Amino acid sequence: MKHKIQIIQGDITQQKVDAIVNAANTALLGGGGVDGAIHRAAGPELLQECRTLGGCPTGEARITKGYRLSAKFVIHAVGPVWNGGGRNEAGLLADCYRQSLKLASENGAKTIAFPSISTGAYRFPIESACEIALKTVLQCLETMSGIEKVIFVCFSKSDYEIYQRTFEKLKPSADKKAVQ
């Protein structure tokens, strides 16, 4: 059975998918990390459109065009800053994945690529962030038949290995959820 989920190591701006997800901040006006890479690759029109959105609260996402990216859409998800785990960081991170998939589905995007949201500048521990990401996406895929492929794009080899190992752990349940 073919899984809908793929884990790769690479640069999200190079992915040939309908939508790529950006790990943005509440201002939605660009930044460093993957936010900076996506804005550089998409070109200045992306920032122009972001300026019209009026920001985005943590745990939510907004969708824009992809401009010079091969992706039709960029979905800007605002992950939580890690503050020790006592401020619903896990719930807010899960919401980022749920809201991103919801926006993708509502806009007819069938393939979507995620970075490892909040695990860079926002210091969310990678092991727990990865488990939240995979579990949330697996759960959403049960009811979102329109989404055909989800690619987790890990920038570093170590993140890639953590995602692979975590997915292997979750796979027995994923087998049950694999699509026909």
Ligand code: APR
């Ligand atoms: N492709 C895929 N993943 C990338 C890329 C890229 N081109 N560049 C960086 N990453 C990875 C990082 O290695 C990390 O694993 O994206 C993950 C998220 O890290 P950040 O980009 O730092 O995002 P985050 O931790 O969510 O912090 C968001 O940082 O860049 C600012 O404006 C952004 O204020 C916001 C904050």
